[in-house]
Amino acid sequence: MKMEKTLTIRNDGQRIVATNYWDTDHARAGKFYCSVNAGAIRILVPPARAAEVEEWNACRYVIVSCGPWPEMAISRAVELLFEDFSDSPYCLHLSPQSFDVLPGDPGAKEWVISAWLPGPTPVFERPAKWRHVERLPWLKPWE
Helix, strand or coil: CCCCCCCCEEEECEEEEEECCCHHHHHHHHCCCEEEECEEEEECCCHHHHHHHHCCCCHHHHHHEEEHHHHCEEEEEEEEEEEEECCCCCCECCHHEEEEECCCCCCCCEEEEEECCCCCCCCEEEEEEEEECCCCCCCCCCC
């Protein structure tokens, strides 16, 4: 039986300086993974889904909605809505298993969402707006 490699991430504040994510079964399966550190949610993008990042570039900010996801029987999940002011903005729905730690309520603190492919700098970065919602999917613009 093959053992899954333990995911490692080394940080310098909001930057990821090293990770083995791209060598894991999680990445090979095409699953996003989010690492939370220093006021940033860093999305590790699997190579098979790298082209999707192009869709994110039109957004001005990312709305982070936290709440229960009843259809999936998950008490706390996260929706990332890439607000581009279109009728169908790109959106990710993520379970707790997609995070190293679920992000907590930032209060008045500014947060950032970034996306990472192999390399020393993020391929995408935008400010984040934060809210708690009744249930996911929420899919509503910022009010």
